[in-house]
Amino acid sequence: MRAERPESWRVAVVGLGALGNELVRELGLLGVGEALLVDPDVVEEANLAKCALFRRRGACGRPKAEVLAEVGQEWFPRTRWLAVAAEVADVGWQKLAGRHALFAGVDRESARLEMARIATRLDVPLCDGGMDTAGAGGRVSWYPGREGACHGCRLTAARRREWLRTWSSAAHPCRVPEEPGGWTATPTLAAMTAALQVHFAAEWIRRGEREARSVEFRLDAPLRLEELRLPLNEACPFHEGGQWRLVPVEGPFRAVLREGEEACWEWAVCLRARCLECGGEWSPRQRAAKLRREGACPACGSRRLLELDTRCAVAYEEPLAGFQPPELGLPPDHLYSIRKGRKREEPA
Ligand SMILES: [Zn+2]
Ligand SMILES: [Zn+2]
Structure with a gap:
């Protein structure tokens, strides 16, 4: 979807931790028209060290989505801020369809794959941010929708199958697949990653970028910043359409x-x-x-x-x-x- 002016953009931010906080700030400064904020969690004391926008009276114990929508409304009133305190898998798709981009600030593989499913099904671009705190690096990926690569394309067939099975499996004793712990953001890495996410997404939205790509940076030696093209994986099941x-x-x-x-x-x-x-x-x-x-x-x-x-x-x-x-x-x-x-x- 090509669109020149950020005031006309309708976006969503999924995951409102350190990265999500910075995304809200950047999108507010950019002046997007509407931002839907999605996260099921409440603000905890421990979040305050890494999330500047949660540092307001009475924020602790309240849903992150609501607190950030309030801050957004106060600081960036030209943007319409909407809050949904729920996991992205519980958000009705009418809220997500037709958006210019979904921004992901999630730290779990399962959430990434859910986002990939949603974005390919709805054919909506997804701008994903991820961090490697051990190596002091970050990655911003642009998945253009159904016609381009998605996060699922980057997984091995076995891994993809494992996740898909737990989505649809019926009648078995309850258990969740082992999921390695997500990253713990540092404030500086989160700020840089979110800034790159919004910087590049603005360009990609403007030109209606239809090819998946990612921009990676590392702050340890050797310093680097590079852009990669992401090919669509024919084995990935998320791109079927028509039936x-x-x-x-x-x-x-x-x-x-x-x-x-x-x-x-x-x-x-x-x-x-x-x-x-x-x-x-x-x-x-x-x-x-x-x-x-x-x-x-x-x-x-x-x-x-x-x-x-x-x-x-x-x-x-x-x-x-x-x-x-x-x-x-x-x-x-x-x-x-x-x-x-x-x-x-x-x-x-
Ligand atoms: Zn795919
Ligand atoms: Zn019982």
């Missing part, structure tokens, strides 16, 4: 489906679970990844859970198609992929 259409679902699913079709979403939702401690069953209606991470039996509090019905699609013929998305624990303003027939399982 599905994206639609909002305002009433029951069945209203948007024809016979033989199904509505799909990206992250499996658990509709029925059993406690392995007390045997009780209930309907969590929660994203399975979240349930595996923090779910507990409502009767006895045990975290040993078995997912009995976990799914990421509803077919026209099923009784479930009579439900509306929020009744299944899905965001009301999401966009669903409508496609023919049963979605094939990822090969194990």
Whole structure:
């Protein structure tokens, strides 16, 4: 999407730690038209050492997204600041579709891959920032949307498969794949990385850059700053298009489906679970990844859970198609992929 004037840009910032703080400041100074701020966490005392914008009275204990939207509104009132205190996987896609760019300041591989999925599905550019605090370096990547490389293209096939399996896997005892700890930002590296992110993104948005690229810098010897082109990996499954259409679902699913079709979403939702401690069953209606991470039996509090019905699609013929998305624990303003027939399982 080409656009000359930052005042007309609508962007989102996902991840509001040290990098996200700096992104908010830079985007505010640039004068973008609208910025949606996404992060599920609240400000903690420990964040203040690295995040300048959280240093205001009463910020601790409040959602990061809300605090930064407030600061943004105060300091940069020409920009419209919107806050969503949620994980990006729980944000309805109507909020993200059509943006000039999504800025990522996330430190986890799983969040990077979720962002890649969202950006390729919605065909929205993604500007990702990452840091290597051990080597004092940083990287800014531009993923232009469905037609260019994404973060998934850079992973090995085995790694990609592992992540995709945990997204869609059904009925297994709760567990999350091992994820190596993310970076711990230093304020200077965060400031530099975010500044480069906004500097280059501004150029890439202006010229409608359609090729994936990344700019890497290192501050230890030998000092360097270089730009790399990122080729699209034919094995990456995120770039398929054509066999599905994206639609909002305002009433029951069945209203948007024809016979033989199904509505799909990206992250499996658990509709029925059993406690392995007390045997009780209930309907969590929660994203399975979240349930595996923090779910507990409502009767006895045990975290040993078995997912009995976990799914990421509803077919026209099923009784479930009579439900509306929020009744299944899905965001009301999401966009669903409508496609023919049963979605094939990822090969194990
Ligand atoms: Zn890809
Ligand atoms: Zn129980």
